[in-house]
Amino acid sequence: MSKEIEEFIEYLKQEAKKTLPYNAKNGDNNIFKVQRYEHEKYDCELSQMLSRDKEAIDTFKEVYSKKYFELKHPFKNDIITRAVYTNIFEKLGFYGIFFIDKDNKFPWILYWLDNQFIIICNEGIFSHWQLLYNWCNGKFSNGYIWTIRNFINDIIAELMREDITYKDIAFCISIEHTRPYHYFMDSLCWLYAFDIKQPISNNKMFFKPKQCSFSNEDFLKIPVKFHSIRHGEYINHMLSKVVNESLSNFTLDNTHNHDLTIWLGIPGERRTWLTQLEGIPSILKNIARYFPKIKVYVDGMTAYDGERIEVADNLKAFKAIKAEVDKLNLDIDMESLSGYDYRSKICYCSTCDIAISDVGTTALVPFRFCKKPGVIFFASETYGKEDIKQIKNQIPSILAIDASFLKSIANKENAFAFNFHIPWQHLYNLAAQSLEEIKGIKMHRLDVPPVELVAKQYDLEQELGIKIPIESIALFDEVKQELNKISKEQKSNKELLESIALFDEVKQELNKISKEQKSNKELLESIALFDAVKQELNKISKEQKSSKELLTQIISSSMILQNYVNNKNLQDQSIINQNKNLIAELLYCKEQNSILEQKLAPKAKSRIHNQLSYKLGQAMIANSKSIWGYIRMPYVLSYIKDMHKKEQIAYNEKIKTDPNAKLPPLESYPDYKEALKEKECLTYKLGEAMIEADKSPLKLGYLTIWFKCKKIQKECKNR
Known part of the structure; x- marks a missing residue:
């Protein structure tokens, strides 16, 4: 191992010891930082990808066509470096690729996160802006910074153990991912775009193109990743390729024995429509007034290509819904496709007249691949907006739910998980509108109750x-x-x-x-x-x-x-x-x-518990018991603050129309003196400190919040 490589590993060790930004104390200069990669100043494959995307496609085609995977150093552009080691986070689809030049003097690491990348080298740690500041309005930047530092911790031991000097090591392509959406959108689309001829690592995949060759040999695994402003064009190319290959040898008997065939995509892993057990049978019952014989394919989790799996939760939900539909005594034939692979699902969905589906991964088959008309719904307006926009560009007739009929219930344990309420009458009305356009018939509409009433x-x-x-x-x-x-x-x-x-x-x-x-x-x-x-x-x-x-x-x-x-x-x-x-x-x-x-029933104490200070303090204590709790704490506190604000607005509006609804002053409650003690407890004081920090000029109070919380904790303990 060269002196320069040893120094680079030592540099990584020092970086791994640095304080994360959201844990930094006042005056702490030893902070872990991720800087913007100023691609405008450089001339290499990565800078070209960010500034001259069409030209970069041809460049990367050439890079992937060679025996060895080589890129110019991101800062020293006259130095050619070669990939000699990769570290793969299979569950998340993250790849770390170690590069070194022929003289073993300029080591660096390229860290890929789907279509985002991080550069780690002696010059520092860098990313292009989108990763840290644009994705989901920047809410997850701290989480990603934590992930990057953890990656550095993990890779240090690997680099010390491996032979990471310059050598001739052939590579193969790796497109494995446990998340179907990212597999297709962030990996497979580039496999087609670059027209890859290299062998592909023969791991489990959600779709294995027949045109590709697969290998079990011990090659260096390199992901097919890219960042492009024209991402949509390459996605559409991939989608059409997958559909054409899936349908090439497809035959399905008795496809015309039904008056209507429906694709039903209901989420289940991280999102649940809470009233689906009543809602789905009710929608089908109303549709059956116009279509006496109906076939319904119910989607669920998807297997890897060529496999079939059994998903217990999906089957349990399907059986419960089917039992309710059977009680209607109508000619509705329901079939679960949970555990099928994407090839099979695309074939079945191609026979459907209409789709009613959740956004995200659930929407892949009906809307992304098969481009069926119908109704799309979402569990959270925040996460569904961009996907729906893209789908509407491809299927102008698609109907999305009105967000005023959605009530999301966030999961404090998982920022991506939401249960939700949608009045089934709203979904039926949209389905009826879509069917009128498809079938040329006139269908009735239903009054839609307010979603708050449904909840x-x-x-x-x-x-x-x-x-x-x-x-x-x-x-x-x-x-x-x-x-x-x-x-x-x-x-x-x-x-x-x-x-x-x-x-x-x-x-x-x-x-x-x-x-x-x-x-x-x-x-x-x-x-x-x-x-x-x-x-x-x-x-x-x-x-x-x-x-x-x-x-x-x-x-x-x-x-x-x-x-x-x-x-x-x-x-x-x-x-x-x-x-x-x-x-x-x-x-x-x-x-x-x-x-x-x-x-x-004295309730001055409960009034205190409903104040923002107490709510924030509760959340701070609950989330301070683990590293994951600290990571999600800012998002939980932000959510609580937003919900409290909405409650206050609703209350003020209510007392305008009904003055009698105004709550009496706290002093009028018999337990008022007892309730005042709640304002002196640790929970209330912590929340109070957080509010003060947020109100401080330029939010500078956040720099000292950790010290204040420790002081409050000590005072309450000694009280």
């Missing part, structure tokens, strides 16, 4: 364990408003006891109805529930319990009755009227049974 319905059903019609959610809101009004008034226990007597009257009326409709199991269940409610009322009158417990059970009863009224086709109209009267009486009962919340 509230789902939460209540999970909490109470019963199915609740959407109409009852509106009733719930009305009741809640009434209870809030009553909670501000002075209600006595005498009124509570009077309302118990009123419950007896309500039960008597229910018994009368049950004699007329003895077979109605649901009504009988509601009578039993009234007994339980009455018992709870008696307990509350003796134990002074919170009105929230009463609210849940009263609403459960009223919702069952509301469902009964809305969904049962009773022959006797007078019984319907009696039920409606009962609901009105039930609402009156709730008013009578509300107990002053200030007196029985």
Whole structure:
């Protein structure tokens, strides 16, 4: 090993010891930095790729056609360097390539992250601007810097162990990746663009082009990577190649036996449509009014080329959805394609009339490859926007959901994971619009409930364990408003006891109805529930319990009755009227049974817990227990801040229209003095410090936030 290589490894060791920017203390000059590669000043393959992209394509074609993989040094452009060692992060598709010149004097490393690259050499650590500042509005720059420093840590030991001097070592192409989207978009497209003739490492791949030769020999593995402003052109070329090869020998029997064939792409790995079990059957039921015989292919996880796998979570979701569809007793044939490879999926999707699919990887087959018309939805507007824009350029007739009908629920453990709510009625309406254009027919439309109402319905059903019609959610809101009004008034226990007597009257009326409709199991269940409610009322009158417990059970009863009224086709109209009267009486009962919340359920403490300082402090403590927690902390805190701001805006708007909804001052609560202690706790103080840092001029407060947090922690511990 040459002196220059040893010095380079020592330089890497020093870099690995440096402080990450977001952990730096005030006055710390030993900070790990990634600088911009000023490609305009240099004349090499990498600078050419960033400035003269069309010319660079021809240059890289030549580079990949040679026996040895050689590039000019990124700063000393008169020096030719050769790749002699690679380090592959297979799960993430990251590659580190070590280069050295024939005199072993100018070592450097090229670190590829999909279509982004990092240069590590004696001059420093460099990237082109997009990596650190443009991707997702720069939110993940700290995460990438952490990844780069970790890579340096990992590769040091490898370099010390390997023979990394200049030598003749042939290379083969490696395009392996565990993420299908990046495999096709960031690797396979360049394999076609460069018309690669070199052998390809025979590893598992999502698509193996038949034109390529594959090798199991121990070559140096070099990725096919590139950065181009005309990326879209090469992607389209790759997509058409993959589709043509997939369909070249395809035959599928009985493709014309159905009136309509639908491709359904529902996410599952990192995103879940929370109401899909109800939503998908409901969409199909409405479509079946116009197409009596329907075939539905349901997508899922995809196997490597030529393989079949079983994905338990996909099959479980599919069986649950199919069971609900089968209950409709309609001619709808559902088939799961979970665990098939991309060749097979492209063939099946080519027979479909329409696709309804999530964006991202799920959209590859229906929209990227097969370019089917239909409906595209997304779990988060942030991550779906660019993909939808690209897909719309290829399929102008594609219909995307209105973001006002989307409610995303972020996963604090994973910045890329989102569960979400979309009213299924909105998806049906878009599908109907698309089918009208495709089939030339006229289809009905549905009223779409607000997504907040859908989310509230789902939460209540999970909490109470019963199915609740959407109409009852509106009733719930009305009741809640009434209870809030009553909670501000002075209600006595005498009124509570009077309302118990009123419950007896309500039960008597229910018994009368049950004699007329003895077979109605649901009504009988509601009578039993009234007994339980009455018992709870008696307990509350003796134990002074919170009105929230009463609210849940009263609403459960009223919702069952509301469902009964809305969904049962009773022959006797007078019984319907009696039920409606009962609901009105039930609402009156709730008013009578509300107990002053200030007196029985003090909540000044909960008001403190809902303040931004406390929320931020909670998140800081929760995320300070691991390195991953520290990495995602800035994003979690940013999310909490944004959501708190939205809540405050919504609250201010609400009290403008309904002044009675304004919360009383904290001083008016019986537990006010107790609640003030919460402002002195570690959680609140940490959040308070974070807010002060954010409000400081030029955000300079962040430079000292670590010290302040340590000081606060010490003070709270000694208190």
